[in-house]
Amino acid sequence: MKVLVVGGAGYIGSHTTYELVRAGHEVVVLDNLFSGSTKSIHPKAKFVWGDIRRKSDITRILAEEAQSGHPIEVAMHFAARLIVPESMAKPLDYYENNVEGLRVMLEALIENNIKNVVFSSTAAVYGDPAIPECSEDDATIPINPYGETKLACENMIKWAAQAHDLNYCILRYFNVAGADSSLEIGLDKDQLTHLVPLIMQTALGIRDKFYVFGDDYDTIDGTCVRDFIHVTDLAQAHVLGAEYILSKGESLLANLGSGSGYSVKQVLDTARELFEVPYEISPRRPGDPAKLIADTSRIKSILGWEPKLDIKAIIKSDYEFRKKLG
Numbered sequence: 001m002k003v004l005v006v007g008g009a010g011y012i013g014s015h016t017t018y019e020l021v022r023a024g025h026e027v028v029v030l031d032n033l034f035s036g037s038t039k040s041i042h043p044k045a046k047f048v049w050g051d052i053r054r055k056s057d058i059t060r061i062l063a064e065e066a067q068s069g070h071p072i073e074v075a076m077h078f079a080a081r082l083i084v085p086e087s088m089a090k091p092l093d094y095y096e097n098n099v100e101g102l103r104v105m106l107e108a109l110i111e112n113n114i115k116n117v118v119f120s121s122t123a124a125v126y127g128d129p130a131i132p133e134c135s136e137d138d139a140t141i142p143i144n145p146y147g148e149t150k151l152a153c154e155n156m157i158k159w160a161a162q163a164h165d166l167n168y169c170i171l172r173y174f175n176v177a178g179a180d181s182s183l184e185i186g187l188d189k190d191q192l193t194h195l196v197p198l199i200m201q202t203a204l205g206i207r208d209k210f211y212v213f214g215d216d217y218d219t220i221d222g223t224c225v226r227d228f229i230h231v232t233d234l235a236q237a238h239v240l241g242a243e244y245i246l247s248k249g250e251s252l253l254a255n256l257g258s259g260s261g262y263s264v265k266q267v268l269d270t271a272r273e274l275f276e277v278p279y280e281i282s283p284r285r286p287g288d289p290a291k292l293i294a295d296t297s298r299i300k301s302i303l304g305w306e307p308k309l310d311i312k313a314i315i316k317s318d319y320e321f322r323k324k325l326g
């Protein structure tokens with residue numbers, strides 16, 4: 001299949017491109033390089049600079065590929081802004097890039113008769129769930145503008161699918177981490193707020209200490225429990241999701257996590273088995289739920305997908321990638 005990956009120069013889009021290429025698919029990447037890098041684009045993928053908020057940038061690519069006799073069959077959308085505190089400070093920027101960007105892209109796809117869309121969503125759409133294991137049928141009550149924009153995008157896709165006969169695969173990610181086995185790509189960002197990279201930066205001496213926020217939650221060891229998924233497992237689920245909607249002509253909305261929770265302390269201890277990580281227990285942060293895990297039964301049964309890489313593999317790959325970065 002031929003796939004347009006918008007946001008393919010970013011962390012998850014680049015890993016998905018690697019898996020698409022490994023599975024023998026053809027990829028065209030469209031990215032405005034706002035937070036991505038051309039270094040992350042697989043050498044076998046075609047790269048076109050462009051912004052999804054400008055319809056002509058998308059239609060130009062779609063027309064070119066159609067003229068080549070081998071048109072785009074599936075579009076994957078990763079082109080979002082995703083830093084929660086920033087979304088609180090600049091909500092309108094988030095609506096403009098995430099919601100308006102998707103609206104323009106859908107319009108271009110529909111006008112060019114492209115019927116299959118894969119969309120990156122997030123567990124942030126659940127907000128602060130009443131039950132720690134989130135299922136797709138649970139209430140979606142986001143607690144920040146980032147989550148709100150992602151939910152608005154999900155709903156836009158569902159309504160557009162109904163009106164214009166599209167197939168969609170919406171995947172709600174939990175905590176994504178790790179790096180590709182080639183170590184060519186990984187999470188390479190200045191503003192790192194994710195747990196695993198913060199632990200790794202401490203192991204590498206870039207940070208003095210890792211802070212554990214709260215050890216008095218009602219969990220196995222008092223620290224928060226989260227669902228961690230290796231980015232390669234996550235990327236492979238996108239390949240299966242795209243193949244599924246294209247071949248079956250059906251849609252799917254599913255959680256995408258490992259389905260197993262690890263506490264912050266367990267992640268830290270796994271890292272400390274491999275490297276030294278100075279840490280300190282500090283007070284709870286407001287708004288952190290004690291436990292958040294994905295119910296992954298839907299994606300497993302529909303796509304036959306299973307995560308293959310555990311927390312040790314996540315930590316090791318991130319560490320190796322970061323060490324290589326220097």
Ligand SMILES: NC(=O)c1ccc[n+]([C@@H]2O[C@H](COP(=O)([O-])OP(=O)(O)OC[C@H]3O[C@@H](n4cnc5c(N)ncnc54)[C@H](O)[C@@H]3O)[C@@H](O)[C@H]2O)c1
Pocket residue numbers: 006007008009010011012013030031032033034035036037050051052053077078079080081082097101120121122123173174175176
């Ligand atoms: N990283 C995570 O832990 C995580 C968790 C849940 C969901 N997600 C979702 O996954 C997707 C990808 O996240 P990521 O971590 O790879 O982020 P990222 O910032 O690394 O990648 C986003 C890419 O999209 C590009 N982009 C942004 N706006 C664009 C626009 N208007 N036009 C063209 N390109 C644009 C950026 O330049 C970048 O290359 C996002 O939709 C995000 O909401 C990520």
